[in-house]
Amino acid sequence: MTGKKTDTAAGRYPGYDVLERMDEWDSHTREIVRERLGPFPNRRILTEREWAYLSIIAGHLVYDNRADIIEWIVSHCDRKLADETGEGERKKGVPPEKFLIREGLKAMDHAAQLSYGSEFGALDINQQFQMLADLQMGKAAHIPQWSMVPQKALFNKLVSEMVSAYYSHPTIWSEIGYGGPMYPQIYVRIEEGLTEPWEAGANGK
Amino acid sequence: MENRDYVKHNCDHYSGHRYAHMNNRKYGSKEVDVCIVGAGAAGSVLACELSRAGLEVVVIEAGPFWNPQSDFASDELAMQKLAWNDTRVVDGRDPLSMGHNNSGRGVGGGTVHFTGVFYRFHESDFRTRSIDGVGEDWPISYQDLEPYYRKIEWDIRVSGPRYFPWGAFHGPYPYPERVPISANAQVFRRGCAALGIRSTVAPLAILSAPFDGRPPCTNRGFCNQGCMPNAKYSALIHHIPRAIGYGAEILSDSMVTRVLTDKSGERVTGVEFVHDGQTYRQEARLIIISAFAVETPRLLLNSATSRHPGGLANSSGLVGKYIMPHTGHDIYARFDDEIRFYKGTPVLAVSQEFYETDPQRGFARGYTFNAHGSRPVSMAKTLASGAGIWGKQLREIMIDFNFYARVTLVGEVLPAPDNMVTLSEEKDEYGLPRALVNFSYGENDNKMIGHGVAMANEILRAAGGRPAFVVPDTAHLHGGCRMGSDPQKSVVNRFCQSHDIPNLYICDASVFVTSGGANPTETVMAIAARTADHLIDSMNKGRPQREPVSTAGYSS
Numbered sequence: 141m142t143g144k145k146t147d148t149a150a151g152r153y154p155g156y157d158v159l160e161r162m163d164e165w166d167s168h169t170r171e172i173v174r175e176r177l178g179p180f181p182n183r184r185i186l187t188e189r190e191w192a193y194l195s196i197i198a199g200h201l202v203y204d205n206r207a208d209i210i211e212w213i214v215s216h217c218d219r220k221l222a223d224e225t226g227e228g229e230r231k232k233g234v235p236p237e238k239f240l241i242r243e244g245l246k247a248m249d250h251a252a253q254l255s256y257g258s259e260f261g262a263l264d265i266n267q268q269f270q271m272l273a274d275l276q277m278g279k280a281a282h283i284p285q286w287s288m289v290p291q292k293a294l295f296n297k298l299v300s301e302m303v304s305a306y307y308s309h310p311t312i313w314s315e316i317g318y319g320g321p322m323y324p325q326i327y328v329r330i331e332e333g334l335t336e337p338w339e340a341g342a343n344g345k
Numbered sequence: 346m347e348n349r350d351y352v353k354h355n356c357d358h359y360s361g362h363r364y365a366h367m368n369n370r371k372y373g374s375k376e377v378d379v380c381i382v383g384a385g386a387a388g389s390v391l392a393c394e395l396s397r398a399g400l401e402v403v404v405i406e407a408g409p410f411w412n413p414q415s416d417f418a419s420d421e422l423a424m425q426k427l428a429w430n431d432t433r434v435v436d437g438r439d440p441l442s443m444g445h446n447n448s449g450r451g452v453g454g455g456t457v458h459f460t461g462v463f464y465r466f467h468e469s470d471f472r473t474r475s476i477d478g479v480g481e482d483w484p485i486s487y488q489d490l491e492p493y494y495r496k497i498e499w500d501i502r503v504s505g506p507r508y509f510p511w512g513a514f515h516g517p518y519p520y521p522e523r524v525p526i527s528a529n530a531q532v533f534r535r536g537c538a539a540l541g542i543r544s545t546v547a548p549l550a551i552l553s554a555p556f557d558g559r560p561p562c563t564n565r566g567f568c569n570q571g572c573m574p575n576a577k578y579s580a581l582i583h584h585i586p587r588a589i590g591y592g593a594e595i596l597s598d599s600m601v602t603r604v605l606t607d608k609s610g611e612r613v614t615g616v617e618f619v620h621d622g623q624t625y626r627q628e629a630r631l632i633i634i635s636a637f638a639v640e641t642p643r644l645l646l647n648s649a650t651s652r653h654p655g656g657l658a659n660s661s662g663l664v665g666k667y668i669m670p671h672t673g674h675d676i677y678a679r680f681d682d683e684i685r686f687y688k689g690t691p692v693l694a695v696s697q698e699f700y701e702t703d704p705q706r707g708f709a710r711g712y713t714f715n716a717h718g719s720r721p722v723s724m725a726k727t728l729a730s731g732a733g734i735w736g737k738q739l740r741e742i743m744i745d746f747n748f749y750a751r752v753t754l755v756g757e758v759l760p761a762p763d764n765m766v767t768l769s770e771e772k773d774e775y776g777l778p779r780a781l782v783n784f785s786y787g788e789n790d791n792k793m794i795g796h797g798v799a800m801a802n803e804i805l806r807a808a809g810g811r812p813a814f815v816v817p818d819t820a821h822l823h824g825g826c827r828m829g830s831d832p833q834k835s836v837v838n839r840f841c842q843s844h845d846i847p848n849l850y851i852c853d854a855s856v857f858v859t860s861g862g863a864n865p866t867e868t869v870m871a872i873a874a875r876t877a878d879h880l881i882d883s884m885n886k887g888r889p890q891r892e893p894v895s896t897a898g899y900s901s
Contacts (some may be wrong), residue, residue: 160508165419166573168415168417186471200736201736202735203737216422225430226429226446227430227432228428228432228443229432229433229435229441229443229444229782230355230432230433230434230440231435231440232440232781269736276733282358283400291409300728302728303722303735304727305422307721307743308422308721308724312721316744317746318720318745318746318747319685319687319720320565321420323563323565323574325565327563327564327565327688327689328564330526330528330564330688330689331525331526331531332684333682339685
């Protein structure tokens with residue numbers, strides 16, 4: 141990937157780091173958030189190749205290419221698929237998520253071959269973005285596999301999990317000026333224009 | 346079939362006893378007075394009231410018995426575990442999201458992660474057929490529920506405004522309204538005021554002053570992730586501990602897989618449940634199913650016998666039919682100044698100005714506006730999955746996270762027979778067919794959504810915001826075992842007793858005939874309290890008998 145994806149990466153609150161208040165959090169929350177900083181557990185069910193593909197896709201979907209954050213996202217996906225917690229809901233005709241993602245990644249290679257003459261992982265960044273955009277609209281190159289792994293369902297599963305993980309990373313919380321975990325401390329300034337002394341200052345000031 | 350919860354909890358709880366196994370059950374093979382399936386908003390109220398009256402009660406809950414201090418966390422992603430995540434197959438033109446937006450798993454059910462917004466229904470909600478020619482009339486009226494609304498509000502010390510402008514109840518609430526309100530709520534109220542729309546501080550099942558050893562709200566804003574200071578009501582910390590104190594037994598991490606009947610099929614005799622791969626039984630004189638609008642019909646359908654081939658309590662063929670979510674559309678606007686809508690109780694200001702039917706609007710019934718704060722995961726995930734925004738565009742929007750305000754449209758969805766819960770061909774880990782949930786909005790629903798979205802944007806614009814995006818979503822779920830006087834047109838009677846089997850009761854949001862246009866938890870709890878009163882009365886007179894149909898009417 142080439143350089144930084146966005147010049148907004150530093151955010152509006154350059155001096156603000158939500159982790160500075162980590163000692164104020166309850167121990168359970170602290171443990172949960174600390175795990176997102178790595179080191180991450182070994183791969184559980186994803187293959188090396190699947191991990192690499194999900195890393196590429198994560199980078200594009202969340203528009204970021206910082207390796208540590210991408211690794212957290214894919215590690216989260218790996219754990220979620222291994223744990224087999226329910227999916228909440230699944231549209232009729234869509235296979236269970238593990239199958240959807242596994243077979244979906246393979247299908248992306250086939251579709252990429254048809255459209256661009258090489259596998260998804262070997263496409264240039266613009267082609268990869270285009271392919272993800274096509275999946276979202278259900279317009280990727282026509283191959284029989286899509287009847288087993290519907291394109292839109294594949295895209296939605298990936299984007300939901302990856303975006304959820306990304307916006308659970310404390311570095312991102314700091315960049316967007318989110319106050320983060322809040323217990324046992326309390327807020328006493330919640331009205332317009334008021335901030336706690338430790339919160340990100342208004343507009344980064 | 347092993348227990349898949351992250352944390353190992355005790356599974357058997359009664360006064361003075363807690364066990365991580367099923368070898369010391371309080372009642373064991375003994376037949377108890379009442380077995381309740383599900384420890385949510387309805388089941389917990391029933392358990393508390395019935396055990397207080399001296400009845401032997403066992404509650405069986407699929408999920409864990411949470412400890413707020415060690416199981417909850419200030420984190421959206423980790424706390425997704427509070428939702429009922431077991432996969433449901435969804436279909437229809439508008440397939441529903443299922444889980445955190447409508448149901449909980451674990452003792453306390455959805456009250457553990459609800460927003461605490463606490464409304465009574467309006468008088469008109471019970472008579473939409475008579476008044477507006479849509480939906481169906483309930484077999485009970487607002488007046489039937491009024492004493493129970495009042496009781497629940499006092500029992501849990503609901504906080505609310507000195508004057509509530511809409512519906513039959515104008516306050517005062519037991520506890521004073523919350524001050525201060527958050528910036529997101531201020532913005533909403535300012536927009537409403539500019540347009541001449543009345544708004545108030547939200548009535549909330551969240552303390553505004555100390556009660557029962559619990560503190561007032563600390564405004565940390567994580568209501569949907571489980572309240573750690575215990576300022577927000579949940580059945581987990583209020584009704585269940587009381588029920589245990591009165592003698593009830595709570596069996597958690599235990600999935601009820603079947604309701605059992607006697608040979609004649611005339612009566613139910615108990616339930617079968619699975620804990621850690623082992624199957625157990627609990628026998629009872631009376632069974633109440635309080636397992637939510639999906640699992641309740643699913644359990645009834647999965648309990649079919651040769652005498653009840655279409656499922657229990659289903660001679661009408663209506664078990665699972667007429668399910669109704671609320672519209673849950675989120676309307677966002679961008680402001681020039683920071684709002685920081687992660688701070689404070691998520692809903693602190695509301696309006697029901699558009700609740701009742703107004704013929705000039707071109708649709709029947711209406712909706713509630715909740716000024717509704719959010720957090721990063723919830724906002725970004727729904728923008729991605731609901732509005733199709735990702736990549737650079739999503740990143741740029743989220744950099745301005747602190748500059749957005751949000752209003753949520755809680756709109757009444759009219760009942761339709763094709764919106765229903767049936768059984769899919771796919772099996773779950775217990776070998777039971779998964780629920781298949783079919784839903785499509787009707788024409789009236791879509792017109793109402795259009796009106797509500799436009800109005801929310803006007804309010805936000807009047808407050809100085811620039812309308813940014815609308816994320817379609819749903820919340821809550823009702824119906825599937827509607828109550829009524831006619832056994833051919835409903836599943837339960839006005840006291841939640843099944844028409845078909847006199848000692849089988851169904852008491853949760855599934856008995857709703859219409860959905861109302863407001864958050865339903867208070868109505869669920871009021872119905873449960875009323876059913877408890879009725880049962881205490883009838884069980885003291887012997888076994889519950891079939892209610893003569895002719896006496897069913899509007900008065901109680």
